[in-house]
Amino acid sequence: MLRMGKNPNEEKSQTQPETDSYSTRSYSPYQSGETQTRPSTEAPATPKAQTESETIAREIKDGTLSGFVASGTVITGEASFKSLLRIDGRFSGRINSATGTLIVGSGGQVDANVEVSIATIHGVVNGDIVAGQRIELGRAGKLNGNIQTPSLQIEQGGIFEGSCKMVQQKAATDKSSKVERKDNVIDAGKLEAVKAEKPEDASNRKPAVAVGGAAS
Structure with a gap:
């Protein structure tokens, strides 16, 4: 009679795989929504640092950036450049460039006399x-010192302490130099005319001596 009945262990073996398969499907990591939200929060932080370093490197290669003083760097001396000099650190001494542009960053400090374009x-x-x-x-x-320039632009919040002298652009200086050159040409012509009179006097004296010899 025991053989005719159902074995309880067989019922357990049939029910256990169904619960296991159900548990694996419900807790699969691919169906959870957390994996999709994590990369979106961390992605935008990295490209900003890369773009800043890449732009500085490209400017140096292209020749648009002649020099760069990074934050935390202290330099003392004289700087001469052609195109562009950016200072985010600290520089003391003298800066000179006839055609260049000087940019002082928000964290930069310059203790020097500057002559730039x-x-x-x-x-x-x-x-x-x-x-x-x-x-x-x-x-x-913040600017503490005397300035000389044909154009001055100050944004709201900027601090300037010193004297300002507004000067005309280089076109006026070029005109004055041309006028001086014309005057010099006229003076040179007068000097040449004076030199041309001297040989005429010498030629007049020679025939006078010849006539005196014939009379004797």
């Missing part, structure tokens, strides 16, 4: 500035 200040500058084209002072910029 364009000066853009977002940090601190302690010294006199002579700019051939213009001076731009940002809203976070």
Whole structure:
């Protein structure tokens, strides 16, 4: 009679795989929504740092950036450049460029006299500035010194302490130099005319001596 009945162990063996398969399907990691949200939060942080470093490297290769003083760097001396110099650290001494542009970052500080074509200040500058084209002072910029430029732009919040002398652009100086050259040409012509009179006097004296010899 025991053989005729159902074995309880067989019922357990039939029910257990169904629960296991159900558990594996419900807790599969591919069906959870957390894996889709994590990469979206971490992705935008990395490209910003890469783009800043890449732009500086490209500017150096292309020749648009002549020099760069990074934050935390201190340099003392004289700097001469052609195209563009950016200072995010600290520089003291002298800066000179006839056609270049100086950019002082928000964390940069310059303790020097500056002679450039364009000066853009977002940090601190302690010294006199002579700019051939213009001076731009940002809203976070501070300028302590005397300036000389044909154009001055100060944003709201910028601090300027010193004297300002507005000068005309180079076109006026070029005209004055041309006028001086014309005057010099006229004076040179007068000198040549004076020199031309001397040989005429010498030629007049020679025939006078010859006539005196014939009379004797």
